[in-house]
Amino acid sequence: MAVTVSEGAERLMQAEAAAERYQRTSAERQDVERQLDAGVKFPDSPEAIAVRAARLLDRQAVPAAAAVESIRDEHLTAPAAYERILGLSKELQAWSFLPRGARAARTVARISARENGRELPIGTGFLVSPRLLMTNHHVLPDAASTQQCLVEFDAQVTVDNTPGASIRLELDPGTFFVANERLDFALVLVRSADGVPPGEVFGWNRLSVQLGKLVIGEPVNVIGHPMGRLKEVAVRDNALQVRMDDFLHYKTDTEPGNSGSPVFNDQWEVVALHHSGVPDKDERGRTLRKDGKVWQPGDGDDAIAWVANEGVRISSILTHLAGLPLDPAGRALLAEMGPDSGLQEAGAPPRTAPLPPADATGTPPAATTGTPPVATTGTPPVAPGPTRESTGTRVGLRAGPTAFGGTRHLVFVHGRSQQGKDVEMLRRDWSAGLNHGLTRAGMAPIDPGDTWFPYYGDTLIGAVERNESVPRPATATRTATAGMAAEACAPAGPARGTYERLIAEAAANAHMPPDGATANEAFGGSLVGALQRQLSWLAAKTDLDEWVIATILRDVAAYLDDQEVREAVLNEVLRSVPTSGELVLVTHSLGTVVGMDLLTRLGPDVNMALLVTAGSPLGLDTVQSRLLVGGPKLPDGQFPWVNVWCPNDAVAIGCPLGDTWQSELTDMAVTNARDRAHDIEEYLLHPEVAARIGTVLGAA
Structure with a gap:
């Protein structure tokens, strides 16, 4: 089937799905319209408005001085002040709006298919990394059809309204291609003509998995190639109408050919991938033409009466990409999309069991690459280690009797917010993070079943809630x-x-x-x-x-x-800690405080071989003065201590510790992925951290 034929057929299918979602959200849309008619500028939740206002201020999209001036003479509630900030952003744009928009426009390209010696425009795409271009699945549904296509950058008029010189590049689906029909996106590598990545020539859009990029009532801007024409920008009479889990509905004049266009907010952040118009329907569900008559397939897409537009949320696409089982080369390409994408960990193997090759119906995972997808874990599957007898609640896990020769023990002490979680999966997550670091350090991985994992998550939350008069x-x-x-x-x-x-x-x-x-x-x-x-x-x-x-x-x-809380936690931890031998104690977050207290309760037959603290608040005087040891000092005896911290981890803000703690201490500063600055797996995957643990365990 010709590329243009398959593209048109799937485009209509996507339009039908968009119409169904439009109908399903009609009550929500009508409520938004009523609020807008009543003068509510941003009919969104207070939470969404607050997050959006914070993002605008943080990124200086609204000057702080202007925000202060706008509320100086009024006593406003927090929600009212946040709405005032959004109003400033909507009504007044800094001069940089225009050059930033021009910069964003250079990342947008026209996609054409080669058929019978002709080049037929079929959609739009845009760069999301130095080498990757994003468009719709219905534009590039598979690697074979993508091989027949090319992209044109700078296909636009000049400032004199004369056609400029475009730059044509080839696509390389054999090296990287991923597509998903439900989210209607495709991601493909663009081949450079002279060895320079296209993103270094035209720029690329930094996608963000974070929330707060757009609220209902805010404008959106679309840049694309409608009907295959030279590049155009839709910046008027537009606004977000409805936000769903994976899709957005908005008003913006677009035409066929805009498929695959980026949808921007006024700060030129990509908020969605435009993928379909929403066709008007009669009471029998038939698509209508602009003249009110029933549309027929031979009428053409441009005859359809479109009532709205639908885009796929960028955060949903990024979340989907993060879960794909790709080979190392594919993961490295995703990591090039930048820290805000949440894909910087793409170089790591999955931290849990491998994904199954197919579901119950025999359907393989929805991803294709130039090379077969590979899903690996840091260690081969192993049976869970022995646990103490269950009493109906989650309990800590013990290592097998022969782990590390039976005389040396690796103990993980977790932090807060672990209540209700699968303890075995927690132990595997920690082990996977460490194994990632050990592999990078050229050392053998460990077996999760060889680790001790005291669990106090349920005990902590239960003890705290019993002693709090106001529920958290x-x-x-x-x-x-x-x-x-x-x-x-x-x-x-x-x-x-x-x-x-x-x-x-x-x-x-x-x-x-x-x-x-x-x-x-x-x-x-x-x-x-x-x-x-x-x-x-x-x-x-x-x-x-x-x-x-x-x-x-x-x-x-x-x-x-709270002494009762402390005793409950320590008693629970001690139930899953060895009573003899050499201890390698790896702790995280609140667990570093618990671990420091634990050192005062260990039996006489336990010798410390190594202490590791990660993401620790032990640098704060308020914490030090309340430890069981009574200050920044270790209990009797000297042993190696590694404190690993990330400058962007607020919990470790008091680090490094060397200036206040008198001990055999090594401070290690590391750079963790953005939005995972405090994660234990991030800390353990650094080879210099894992190597210290592996050396003591004899894993070299």
Whole structure:
């Protein structure tokens, strides 16, 4: 089948699916329209508006001085102030809007198919890395048809409205090609003509998996090649109407040929991949023409009455890409999409069991590459290690009796927020992270069943909740506004004072001015108290959001200040810790505090061979003074200690530790992937960290 024929058939199929989603969300859309008619500028949730406003301020899309001036003389609630910021962004654009738009436009190319000696335009694509181009699945459905296509950059008019000289490049699906029909996207490598990656010539779009790029009522801008014409920009009479899990509906004048175009917000961040118009339907579900008559296939797409447009959310595409089982070369290409994409870990093998080759119907995973996809793990499958007898609740795991010769033991002590999780999977995740680092260091991997994994997740949350008079918010990190984090996460009772001191000390270590009198903070100060300003400062200076920081420090405070909580946690940990032999203790986050206390409870037959702390708050005076050892010192005896920390990890903001802790201590600063700055797997995959552990274990 010719490329143009298959492209047209699938395009109509995608339009039908878009129409079904449009009908399904009609009640939501009507509610949005009623709010707009009533004068509500951004009929979205308070949470979405708050996240969007924070992103605009953080990226200086709205000057802080303008934000402050707009609310100076009014007493506004936090939601009203956030809406005011979004209004400024919508109504007034900085001069840079135009050159930034021109820069984004250079990344957009026209896609044409070669058929019978002719070149027929079939869609639009845009660069999302130095070498990868994104478009729709219905434009490039498979590697074979992609081989017949080419792309043209700079297919546009000049400032004098005369056609410019375009640059034609070939696609290389044999090296990399991934496509998914449901999300209607394709990702293919563009072959460079002179050895220089196309993205270095035309630029490329930094895709972001983060939320906060667009709210309902905000404008969107589309750049593409409608009907195969030279490049055009749709920037008027447009707005986001409805947001679904994987798709967006918006008003923007587009035509066939815009398939595969990037959908931008006013800051020229890609928010969606345009993939279809939404056709108008009669009461019998038949597609209508612009003149109101029933559309027939011979009428052509340009005769259809389009009522809206649909795009695929970029965050959904990135999430899908992150889960694909690709070979190392394919993962490396995805990693080139930059840190905001969340694909920097693409070079790592999956941390859990391999994906099955097919589902129950025999369908293989929905991805194709130039070479067969490969899914590997750091270690071969092994049977779970022995556990203590279950009592109906999740319990810690013990290593087998012959692990590391039976006299040396590797113990992992996890951090907070592990309640309700599969303990065996947690142990495998930690082991996979370490095995990744060991492999990079040229050392043999370990068997997850050879590790001890004390588990206190359920014990911690149960003990804390028993002692708190006010229930802690559920799923706070996803459902509440940014301005609520500090107060909503504050623990009850004496632990609150410790919680406040932890935040204040961490903010000071992050160089927050004593009075918070910067332009950005002046705005925040009019809305929330000092505690929230300190928390917001920490989030702005690191790669953790406010809720993650607040909940971690809350649980650290609860552990340190409530003796019942501390004893419950330590007793639970001790049940799955060896009572003799040499100990390699690897701890993370709150687990580093628990581990430091644990050193005071180990039996006389246990000798420490190595202590590893990762993402630790042990650099904060507030933590040190409340340890069982009574300060920044180890219990009796000297042993090697490696403290690994990431400058963008807010929990480790007090690091390095060498200036305050008197011990045989080595501080290691590492660079973790953005948005995973605090993850233990990120810390363990660094070869210099894993090598220290492997050497002591005798894994070399």
